[in-house]
Amino acid sequence: MLFNSYIFILIFIPLCLLGYFLLNRFKLRIVAQCFLFGMSLWFYGYFNYWYLFIIIASILINYFCYVYIGKLREKGGSGKGLMIAGVAVNLGILGFFKYTDFFIDTVNHVFKSDIGLLHILLPLGISFFTFQQISFIVDTYRGQVGKYKFIYYASFVAFFPQLIAGPIVTHDEMIGQFLDESKKKLNFDNLTKGIFMFTIGLSKKVLLADVFGSVVNYGYVAPERLTFLSAWVVILSYTFQIYFDFSGYCDMALGLAKMFNIDIPLNFNSPYQSVTITEFWDRWHMTLTRFFTRYVYIPLGGNRKGRVRTYINVFIVFLLSGFWHGAGWTFILWGVLHGVFVIITRLIKDIIGDKKIANPVQYISRGISWIITFFFVNITWVFFRGESIGNALFVLKKAFTFNTGAAGLVVDPIIHGAFKTPEMSELMALTNIDAKIPNLLTWGFLLVSFVIAIFLPNSKKMFDKFKPNVITLIFTIVFFVWSFLSISGVSTFLYFNF
Incomplete structure (x- = not known):
């Protein structure tokens, strides 16, 4: 089930809220928790009921490991x-579903063999709930986990707001909240905050990310059609598509959890405002960075074994991060490029130290650093999105090949047309502004997205400062209705694929 679907908004959420808090009102705590777990399974199995066997089996295996590690x-x-053994089983299940066809395809290319692909369907969210449970098993071994009833553990894994695309939560962040008596009653402030946050996320997804998605799909399917300027519009469109898609999901997840009086960790914090690539990874997919830091980087030695070993550890983390995101050489190359750039950044910092640069040079330096970081992130997203490394390189070739004459500055009319959503087309017709300023929507979408991503505060800050009043009510109603009416077809979140 999708957050941005009619059945989820009109049926699932009202039914889930009503059932959960009504059962809690009658002090049926375990029944209410079972209801929430059952609704989460419905949410997950709605995509494909076979997914239920996988997630339930995964939960049972890991709970068994937890119980017996505790007994030992x-x-x-x-x-x-x-x-x-528990970690190996988790990785084995993930590897089978996510990487089997990739390895077969790689073997076929290297050894010129003709082994048939299995075409295994990747269960949604498996990368997320697998890492979540690995952290739980490792923390159990470390003696950092208390005694939990099965239903609370199962709810921690399957809680629907964070099940499909994160954040990767830990047991200490979630299970205690499920047990907290003060969170069992419907809270009007939390409900309104949650609706407000959900609306912001839905707007980002439907009104921005999906529009950019149409442009991106057109550009990457046949990059030979791209001119110099068209290529850059496509590249920037993916930069903003993945930003608003993932940011929108994170906002919606925070909002949905808040409706149930549950606080999940921040996973997205205006990453395009980062002035270094290290800061970018402190702001983008924050809980994935946390997982790799706790369970890979630190166990490998972190920064405690000298510079060279630190750089190697960083490289390993980013190599794994690329591989985690997808079974393809494009993702691996993306991870390697980020790892190398982080190492270069650390190397420069190790050489020059933390010297304070006097103003205004400090601001000039930060500005240049931001430009370099944003440019690097843009370029590496091309590999992340490309159908293949060759496809990505072709798009980049178009972006760095200036066509002679005016042709290079022409944007494909189909790309311009992709920005003309029905409501925007009606607005253009009413004002006749498109005739006065041709292709205003293309540049308007890019400019507005740039301003939101670079200059405006993160949604979480708006969430923390939120107070129910007439202004926020009007804002929420307008954007909710606009977004709701703009929902069309099935548009999954990009991180569902990982």
Whole structure:
């Protein structure tokens, strides 16, 4: 089920809220938690009921490991063997569904063989709930986990706002809230905050990300049609598509959880405002960065074993990050490029230290650093989106090949047309502004998106400062209705594919 679907907004959420809080009102705590877990399974199985067997089996296996590691620790053992086995099983399940066809295809290319692909369907969210449970098993081995009933553990894994595309939550962030008696009653302030945040996320997804998506699909399917300027419009469109798509999902997840009085961790914090690539990764997919830091980077030695080892550890983390995002060489190359740039950034910092630069040079330096970082992120997104490395390189070739004459500054009319959504076309017709300023929508979408991403505060800040009043009510109603009426077809979130 999609957050941006009629059945979710009109049926699922009202029914889920009503059932959960009504059961809690009658002090049926376990029944209410089972209801929430059951609704989360409906949400997940709506895509494909076969997914339910996978997630339920995963939950049962990991809960078994948790229980028996605990018993071994009580008897004086460490449970290390079972922890390793549990992690291996999790990675094995993830690897089978996500990487089998990739490895077969790679073997076929290297050895000129003709092994048939299995065409295994990737269960939605498997990368997220697998990492979530790996962290739980490792923390259990480390003695950092208390005793939890099965239903609370299952709810921690399957809680629908964060199930499909994160954030990657930890047990200490979630299970305690499910047990908190103060969160069992419907809270009007939290409900209105949640609706406000959900509306912001829905608007980002439907009104911005999906519009850019049409442009991106056109450009990458046949990049030979692109001119110099068209190529840059396509590249920037993907930069903003993935930004508003992921940001929108994160906002909606925060809002939905808040409706149930649950606070999930921030996963997105205006990453395009970053002045270094290191800062970018402190702001983009923050819980994935946290996972790799806790369970890969630090166990490898972190920065405690000298500069060279630190750089190697950083490289390994980003290589794995690329591989986690997708089973393809484009994702691996994307991860490698980010890893190398982070290492270069750290190397420069290690050489010059944290020297303070006097104003105004400091601001000039930060501005240049931001330009370099934003440019790098834009270019590497091309590999992230490309159908293949060759496809990505072709798009970049078009972007860095200036066509002679005026042809290079012409944008494909189909690209301009993709920005003309029905409501915007009606507005243009009423004002006749498109006749006065041709293709205003193309540049308007890009400019507005740039301003939102670079200059406006993060949605979380708006969320924290939110107070129910006439202005916020009008804002929420207008954008909710506009977004709701703009929902058309099935438009999944990009991170559903990871």
